[in-house]
Amino acid sequence: MFRSKIIFYFLVCFLCFWSPQVNAFQHDIHKVKADSIFKIYQKTTDDSSRLLLLSELVHEIHYSDSALKYYEEAIFLSDKLNNKELKAQNMNRLGVYYRNMNLQEEALNMYELALELSLGSGEKIQIGHSYNNIGQMYFYKDYYDEALDYYEEAERIFLKVDDQNGLGYNLTGMSLVLSELGRYREALEKINKAIEIREMLGQTRQVMVSKFNKADILMDLGAFEEAENDILKLYEYGITNDKIRAINALEKMVELKIKTGDQQAAIKYANLAHDIHLEKPFSESMIHIYQMMNQVYFNLNDLENAQKYQSLLQAERNIIKSERTKIQLAGLTIKKQKEEIDFLNRQKDLIEQNEQFKMFLSYGLVITLLIITIAYLTVYRALQREKINLTKLSEQNKKIEIQSQDLEKLNKMKDKIFSILAHDLKGPLNSLSGLVKLIQEDNLTKEEFISYIPILAENLGSNNILLENLLVWSRSQMNGLEVNNTRIDIQKLVQKNIEYLYHSGYYKGQIIINDVDSDAWTVADKSMIEIVIRNLVSNSLKFTKQNDQIIISTYYQNDKVIIKVSDEGIGIKRKNLDRLFGSEFFSTLGTHQEKGTGIGLILTKELIKINKGEIWVESEYGSGTTFFVELPKA
Known part of the structure; x- marks a missing residue:
C-alpha cells in the first residue's frame, strides 16, 4: 500500500519534469525563461513588479534546489504588499517543494497556512489547491477518511469556479x-x-x-482483462515515449499474470522489464518485479533462479536506499538552514527586548535577592524542625509506594490473564463446542463438517501460540524457568516454525524466506528458542500484508550467532519502540486488525535473557522492522 503511493508520487513528478523525449527540451525552455525573468528581476526596483517576477520565476525553477530562497522572498514581499492571493499561491508551491524534499511536516504546515490565508481572503482557486494538497498529505499518512474530506471539499470548490x-x-x-x-x-x-x-x-x-x-x-x-488492455496501451506509449512508464506498465503485467495464474507470461514480462531496466533504470518498479519473480521461481522449486532474483532484488534495494539517503540529507540541510534562520531572528528579538528591559531587570534582581534573603532566614528554623519528620515520612511513603506498585503489578497480571482467557481463548473453543453440538444433534452433514475443519484448525492454531506464551510466561512469573541446554540447528528450527505458521491465522500470503546458514548452531534451551522464533515471525506476519517479505537470516559476531528477523511491514513508531520489551503489556492491531496480548515480546525477552542472550529491534515507521537475537555460538 505505502509502496504503491510512493511509486505513484514518483511517477507524477517524473512525468511532469523528466519525460525522456521532452525533458531535455523542456528543461532548456524552463532555463531560458528563468534566466530571462531573473535578468529583468535584477533590474527592477518596484516591489509589486518584483513580486510578480518572483512568482513567475519560482514556477519555472520549482524543481531546483535554488528555489527555496526565492519562495521565501516572494512570501516576504506578499506580506509587505498585503497580496494574499500571491502569498497563498507561493506558500502552496513551497509546500510542494518541501514535499519533494521529503519534509512532510513542513509541507503540511505550509499547506495549512496557505488554506488559512486563502479562507480569510476568499481566493477560491487557492482554497481549492490548499484543500487538495492537505488531502494528499493525509493520504500519504494513511489517514484516508480525513484525506477524503479534504479532497471532497476541494472538488466542490474547483467545480464552483470551473x-x-x-x-x-x-x-x-x-x-x-x-x-x-x-x-x-x-x-x-x-x-x-x-x-x-x-x-x-x-x-x-x-x-x-x-x-x-x-x-x-x-x-x-478482478477486472483483469480490461485492466490488461489499459496496461498494454500504457506499455505501447511508454516504449515509444517513456521507458520508465514502460517498465511500470510491465510491473503491472507481471502482477496481473501472477494473479491470473499465468506464470510463464509473468516470467516473459519480467524479463522484458529487466532488459529495458538495463537501458533506462527504474529501481522502484524493478524491486516489486524481482520480489514477484523470486516467489514464482520459489514456488516452481527453481531455487537457482529464485536466488538470482533475490540477488537482483537486494542490489536494487541498495540503489533506492542510497537515493533516499541523498534526498533525506538534502531535506535535513534545508531544515537545518531554516532552523538557523529562525534561531537568529529569535536571538535578534531577544537582544532588543533585553536592551529595553535591562534596567528594570536590574532593579528587579536586587529586590528579589532581598526578598529571598528574608524568606530564607524566616523559613530556615522551621525547616530544621521539620527535617526529621519529613525524613521519616519519606521513608514510610517509599515503602507504601513499593508495596502499591507490587500490588498493582500482581493485579494487572491477574486481570490480563483473566482477560486473555475470557476473550482470546473463548472464541475458538465456543466454535468447537458449537460444532460438536451440531454433530450430536445430526444437524450437520459430513461435507459441512469437513468444510468447517480448516477454519477451526486455523483459529485453534493461532490460539495455540497464545496459550503456549501464556503458560510459559505465567510459569516464569510464578516459579521461574529451568534451562535445559542442547545444541540447536537454527536453520531446521526456523524452517519447522515457518511451516507451522503457514497454517496460523496470522498468515496472509506473505513471502517467508529462510536464509539461515546451514552451519548456524547455538547452545540453548531448544523449547525456549523455538518459542522465541515463533513469536518473532508471527509478530512479523501480524504487521505485514500479502506479498510482503519476511526474511530470517544469521550472521556471526565474535563467539556469538545473531538471528535476524526482517520484514517489510508497517514498522513501529519511534515513541513505541521503548515500550516493546517493557514490563507493561503493550500491543497494537495488525494489518488485518489482529489483536494481541502484549505477552509475546515480554516473554521473548525473558527467554533470551535466561539463555544468556540479548535481543534488540530496529524499525522505521512505514518501512519495516528488524529484530536481532544474539545467542552463544555452538
Whole structure:
C-alpha cells in the first residue's frame, strides 16, 4: 500500500519534469525563461513588479534546489504588499517543494497556512489547491477518511469556479483514497472523469498518470482483462515515449499474470522489464518485479533462479536506499538552514527586548535577592524542625509506594490473564463446542463438517501460540524457568516454525524466506528458542500484508550467532519502540486488525535473557522492522 503511493508520487513528478523525449527540451525552455525573468528581476526596483517576477520565476525553477530562497522572498514581499492571493499561491508551491524534499511536516504546515490565508481572503482557486494538497498529505499518512474530506471539499470548490485543471488533479488523487477505502466503483467514476478532463485539456502525461491509477483499481476489482488492455496501451506509449512508464506498465503485467495464474507470461514480462531496466533504470518498479519473480521461481522449486532474483532484488534495494539517503540529507540541510534562520531572528528579538528591559531587570534582581534573603532566614528554623519528620515520612511513603506498585503489578497480571482467557481463548473453543453440538444433534452433514475443519484448525492454531506464551510466561512469573541446554540447528528450527505458521491465522500470503546458514548452531534451551522464533515471525506476519517479505537470516559476531528477523511491514513508531520489551503489556492491531496480548515480546525477552542472550529491534515507521537475537555460538 505505502509502496504503491510512493511509486505513484514518483511517477507524477517524473512525468511532469523528466519525460525522456521532452525533458531535455523542456528543461532548456524552463532555463531560458528563468534566466530571462531573473535578468529583468535584477533590474527592477518596484516591489509589486518584483513580486510578480518572483512568482513567475519560482514556477519555472520549482524543481531546483535554488528555489527555496526565492519562495521565501516572494512570501516576504506578499506580506509587505498585503497580496494574499500571491502569498497563498507561493506558500502552496513551497509546500510542494518541501514535499519533494521529503519534509512532510513542513509541507503540511505550509499547506495549512496557505488554506488559512486563502479562507480569510476568499481566493477560491487557492482554497481549492490548499484543500487538495492537505488531502494528499493525509493520504500519504494513511489517514484516508480525513484525506477524503479534504479532497471532497476541494472538488466542490474547483467545480464552483470551473477550474478544470485543478479538478483533474483532484479527481486523480481522490480515486486513490476511495480505492484504499474499498469504494472501488466510486474510485472508477472519479478516475474516468479525471481522464476525460485531462484528454480534453490535451495533458498527455497527466492522462497517463490517471490511466495508471485506473488499471490498479480494475485489478482490485478482478477486472483483469480490461485492466490488461489499459496496461498494454500504457506499455505501447511508454516504449515509444517513456521507458520508465514502460517498465511500470510491465510491473503491472507481471502482477496481473501472477494473479491470473499465468506464470510463464509473468516470467516473459519480467524479463522484458529487466532488459529495458538495463537501458533506462527504474529501481522502484524493478524491486516489486524481482520480489514477484523470486516467489514464482520459489514456488516452481527453481531455487537457482529464485536466488538470482533475490540477488537482483537486494542490489536494487541498495540503489533506492542510497537515493533516499541523498534526498533525506538534502531535506535535513534545508531544515537545518531554516532552523538557523529562525534561531537568529529569535536571538535578534531577544537582544532588543533585553536592551529595553535591562534596567528594570536590574532593579528587579536586587529586590528579589532581598526578598529571598528574608524568606530564607524566616523559613530556615522551621525547616530544621521539620527535617526529621519529613525524613521519616519519606521513608514510610517509599515503602507504601513499593508495596502499591507490587500490588498493582500482581493485579494487572491477574486481570490480563483473566482477560486473555475470557476473550482470546473463548472464541475458538465456543466454535468447537458449537460444532460438536451440531454433530450430536445430526444437524450437520459430513461435507459441512469437513468444510468447517480448516477454519477451526486455523483459529485453534493461532490460539495455540497464545496459550503456549501464556503458560510459559505465567510459569516464569510464578516459579521461574529451568534451562535445559542442547545444541540447536537454527536453520531446521526456523524452517519447522515457518511451516507451522503457514497454517496460523496470522498468515496472509506473505513471502517467508529462510536464509539461515546451514552451519548456524547455538547452545540453548531448544523449547525456549523455538518459542522465541515463533513469536518473532508471527509478530512479523501480524504487521505485514500479502506479498510482503519476511526474511530470517544469521550472521556471526565474535563467539556469538545473531538471528535476524526482517520484514517489510508497517514498522513501529519511534515513541513505541521503548515500550516493546517493557514490563507493561503493550500491543497494537495488525494489518488485518489482529489483536494481541502484549505477552509475546515480554516473554521473548525473558527467554533470551535466561539463555544468556540479548535481543534488540530496529524499525522505521512505514518501512519495516528488524529484530536481532544474539545467542552463544555452538
